[in-house]
Amino acid sequence: MLSPIQTEFTNLIGCKYPIIAGPMFLVSDSVLVSAVSEAGGIGGMPSLNWRTPEEFRKAIQDVKSKTDKPYAVNLIVNQSNLRHADDLKICAEEKVPFIITSLGSPKDTIQTMHQVGSKVFCDVTTLNYAKKVEDLGADGVIAVSAGAGGHAGPISPLVLIPYLKKHLRIPVVAAGGITNGSQLAAALALGASAVQIGTRFIASHEAKVDLSYKNAILNADPEDIVLTKKISGTPLSVINTAYIEKQGLELSWLETALLKNPKTKKYVRMLRHWIGSESLKKAILGPTYKEVWSAGQGVGLIDELLSAKEIVHQIVKEYYVNIERLNSFTSEKSRSTYTEAYK
Numbered sequence: 441m442l443s444p445i446q447t448e449f450t451n452l453i454g455c456k457y458p459i460i461a462g463p464m465f466l467v468s469d470s471v472l473v474s475a476v477s478e479a480g481g482i483g484g485m486p487s488l489n490w491r492t493p494e495e496f497r498k499a500i501q502d503v504k505s506k507t508d509k510p511y512a513v514n515l516i517v518n519q520s521n522l523r524h525a526d527d528l529k530i531c532a533e534e535k536v537p538f539i540i541t542s543l544g545s546p547k548d549t550i551q552t553m554h555q556v557g558s559k560v561f562c563d564v565t566t567l568n569y570a571k572k573v574e575d576l577g578a579d580g581v582i583a584v585s586a587g588a589g590g591h592a593g594p595i596s597p598l599v600l601i602p603y604l605k606k607h608l609r610i611p612v613v614a615a616g617g618i619t620n621g622s623q624l625a626a627a628l629a630l631g632a633s634a635v636q637i638g639t640r641f642i643a644s645h646e647a648k649v650d651l652s653y654k655n656a657i658l659n660a661d662p663e664d665i666v667l668t669k670k671i672s673g674t675p676l677s678v679i680n681t682a683y684i685e686k687q688g689l690e691l692s693w694l695e696t697a698l699l700k701n702p703k704t705k706k707y708v709r710m711l712r713h714w715i716g717s718e719s720l721k722k723a724i725l726g727p728t729y730k731e732v733w734s735a736g737q738g739v740g741l742i743d744e745l746l747s748a749k750e751i752v753h754q755i756v757k758e759y760y761v762n763i764e765r766l767n768s769f770t771s772e773k774s775r776s777t778y779t780e781a782y783k
């Protein structure tokens with residue numbers, strides 16, 4: 441029986457371990473989400489993984505039928521997401537306990553979800569944006585740092601976490617490259633109160649992606665991860681397959697210009713997103729030569745396919761082993777001196 445790890449985050453959300461399985465486009469479904477939540481973490485899923493708002497509502501109900509523990513939904517809150525109002529209404533009606541927003545202004549999401557008692561955390565990559573969401577009433581931020589799968593931020597987690605912690609009053613969750621318990625211990629030492637993990641959960645039995653994608657994660661090295669603008673218009677972390685290499689990583693000058701133009705940018709972004717989603721979908725569903733597999737630098741630390749429960753519990757066990765190891769570096773006397781000094 442593993443002891444809970446109690447942090448500001450677990451107290452706020454009501455889970456046993458400070459581990460979120462990050463929402464992943466086309467990857468996270470109700471099976472993965474409920475398995476992580478049942479194991480004591482928080483499973484997260486993007487609303488856009490379902491074709492219609494009603495299918496999304498059914499997925500929430502499916503999670504609720506599989507677990508009574510808290511789970512998370514990710515809402516893309518910028519203007520190009522035409523589903524936002526419908527999905528937000530469903531989240532409020534279904535009383536989704538925990539919302540993760542990305543892109544755009546989370547103002548209406550925070551207001552609506554606070555009315556039903558939910559907590560709202562926002563993905564951030566910079567202090568400027570983090571301060572804005574704090575002022576809007578966000579309950580916490582998710583510090584998406586360099587090395588993350590999906591849309592990675594530019595700043596090293598070693599800097600971003602304590603930097604945000606220093607300037608914000610709300611809890612900070614660390615995201616990017618985290619796969620094991622020594623990294624959880626490190627993130628908490630840096631000031632985070634939880635971690636959000638994506639790539640590690642793709643290599644799980646529950647993730648509904650083609651085996652070729654899971655194997656690519658097991659076989660890839662951190663050096664294989666590149667950032668391409670060709671999928672969504674903004675840098676996306678992917679494994680550098682032959683197809684990605686052939687496509688190149690940058691947009692054409694014409695598309696770049698259209699994306700800068702206020703009159704055209706919304707439509708070009710939507711078109712690029714649609715094209716990118718289609719290629720991601722093909723690569724996720726089955727073997728194809730168009731291998732577009734999003735993953736972060738943590739691939740270098742992932743060696744075996746495990747169940748979601750095994751992943752969560754392994755991370756917790758490794759966390760305790762590493763805390764013991766760190767404690768062994770100091771004597772009983774100096775430990776109590778430090779504890780006194782940090783009170």
Ligand SMILES: Cc1cc2nc3c(=O)[nH]c(=O)nc-3n(C[C@H](O)[C@H](O)[C@H](O)COP(=O)(O)O)c2cc1C
Nearest residue numbers: 462463464465588589590616617637638639734736
């Ligand atoms: C394939 C993939 C898809 C993702 N899709 C989303 C998404 O739809 N919304 C979101 O907020 N984050 C998304 N993310 C980011 C994750 O939720 C998480 O923050 C990130 O994966 C953490 O970095 P790691 O992969 O290095 O653990 C995605 C990540 C991956 C790898």
